[in-house]
Amino acid sequence: MSEHTYKFNVKMTCGGCSGAVTRALQKTEGVDSFDVSLEKQEVVVNTGLPYETVLERIKKTGKEVISGETVV
Template sequence: MSEHSYKFNVKMTCGGCSGAVTRVLAKAEGVSSYDVSLEKQEVLVTGTISYDDVYAKIAKTGKQVISGETLE
């Protein structure tokens, strides 16, 4: 299965918000790397996991996912 990269704009207001997203991605199967930026309100994810699964995991933290896209 090939790896994909995704970028999500997520509304995060504090370190606790970005920490919640970091924790869920750290446990997610199929995620090979991720970068959560509170300053940019951005989450970058690379792995064999599907876009919909990443979106659902981020949304499950209660944070608002403003937008998302698949990167080439």
């Protein structure tokens, strides 16, 4: 499986929001590492999973994904 880095701009207003995204990604098999930044409103994910799969996992938390891109 090839390795990808995805960056998402996610609307998070509090620690609970970033915590929900963190928990969702921790439970996602195939996610190698990730960084959730409440200050930057940004989620960076390193994974072999397809972009759409990661996007759906974040959206399932109920947080609004404003934009997303493949970095690598």
